[in-house]
Amino acid sequence: MACFYFNSNQAGAIATIGEGEYNLDDQIFTANTGAGAGTYLEDNAASVDSRETSIYYCIHRDRWWSGPYDVLPAQYKMNLVATYNKNSSTTLYHNH
Ligand SMILES: [Ca+2]
Numbered sequence: 349m350a351c352f353y354f355n356s357n358q359a360g361a362i363a364t365i366g367e368g369e370y371n372l373d374d375q376i377f378t379a380n381t382g383a384g385a386g387t388y389l390e391d392n393a394a395s396v397d398s399r400e401t402s403i404y405y406c407i408h409r410d411r412w413w414s415g416p417y418d419v420l421p422a423q424y425k426m427n428l429v430a431t432y433n434k435n436s437s438t439t440l441y442h443n444h
């Protein structure tokens with residue numbers, strides 16, 4: 349599972365993604381989880397963390413896994429860079 353946060357440094361509302369998503373316009377930040385709760389996940393995430401042990405995620409700026417992207421390694425926390433407030437799709441890969 350990848351956790352997205354509305355604010356930097358894993359703060360604010362949270363949204364979780366467990367699989368690849370070609371768009372993020374039908375996911376929302378979970379109610380009552382902090383600043384930004386209830387807003388759409390697409391183009392509104394500032395930071396992420398991974399709860400996976402053998403999967404890494406790519407977070408893309410555009411839908412259908414296109415455009416600039418950030419890589420979220422397993423068991424890692426980071427602020428988004430290429431997709432800061434511009435996140436539109438996700439893919440996941442198993443580590444080799
Ligand atoms: Ca979706």
Ligand SMILES: [Ca+2]
Nearest residue numbers: 409434435436
């Ligand atoms: Ca976008």
